[in-house]
Amino acid sequence: MIAGKKVTLRALEKEDLTNCWKWINDPEITEGLGTTFPMSKYEEEKWYEKSIGDERNKYFAIEVDKKHIGNIGLHEIDWINRKATLGIMIGEKDYLNKGYGTDAIKTILKFAFGNLNLNKIHLTVFEYNKGAVRCYEKCGFKKEGVMREDVFRDGRYYNTLFMSILRSEFNGT
Numbered sequence: 148m149i150a151g152k153k154v155t156l157r158a159l160e161k162e163d164l165t166n167c168w169k170w171i172n173d174p175e176i177t178e179g180l181g182t183t184f185p186m187s188k189y190e191e192e193k194w195y196e197k198s199i200g201d202e203r204n205k206y207f208a209i210e211v212d213k214k215h216i217g218n219i220g221l222h223e224i225d226w227i228n229r230k231a232t233l234g235i236m237i238g239e240k241d242y243l244n245k246g247y248g249t250d251a252i253k254t255i256l257k258f259a260f261g262n263l264n265l266n267k268i269h270l271t272v273f274e275y276n277k278g279a280v281r282c283y284e285k286c287g288f289k290k291e292g293v294m295r296e297d298v299f300r301d302g303r304y305y306n307t308l309f310m311s312i313l314r315s316e317f318n319g320t
């Protein structure tokens with residue numbers, strides 16, 4: 148268990164897959180993610196099994212008062228260059244915009260910099276995902292670059308932003 152101020156991060160259990168499957172097939176949640184096709188329960192199970200023991204991709208369940216509200220992960224962990232990609236999804240819609248995403252990210256940053264000895268956490272975010280960009284900025288992420296007309300959605304192209312935070316920039320809380 149990794150305790151934050153508002154959330155707890157724990158290992159993702161097989162029993163959590165029902166929630167994951169529900170969220171990953173909800174267009175309101177996946178609007179900001181890179182998914183295109185609906186995901187079957189079988190694909191979800193395969194993804195989970197593949198993730199077990201994967202030293203480069205670590206997934207955590209985000210809990211509030213023992214309720215599983217979303218997932219967060221460190222991906223493509225690069226143990227030589229000491230960096231990783233961050234991924235996050237708050238799937239329970241009643242829990243959006245209440246600061247849980249910010250707390251989950253700050254909690255995993257503290258763990259990544261303080262326990263895993265990583266030096267940089269980076270991510271990509273669609274420019275139109277204003278809530279996510281704001282959340283990352285609140286956590287100390289800086290914009291690093293723009294990939295122009297990078298993603299095609301609903302008949303038009305949108306930019307993707309690169310954002311990152313260095314260990315030296317993280318204030319530790």
Ligand SMILES: CC(C)(COP(=O)(O)OP(=O)(O)OC[C@H]1O[C@@H](n2cnc3c(N)ncnc32)[C@H](O)[C@@H]1OP(=O)(O)O)[C@@H](O)C(=O)NCCC(=O)NCCS
Nearest residue numbers: 179236237243244245246247248249272277278279281282
């Ligand atoms: C991105 C995500 C993790 C943020 O989590 P969250 O718990 O809702 O975020 P927080 O409440 O901590 O912060 C959101 C901030 O964005 C602001 N915000 C929300 N919608 C906004 C919008 N359309 N424009 C500007 N700001 C917006 C909120 O007001 C809040 O800022 P504030 O605290 O200054 O008021 C969550 O929205 C999510 O999981 N979305 C679905 C999946 C997704 O898009 N993941 C990210 C992929 S890169």
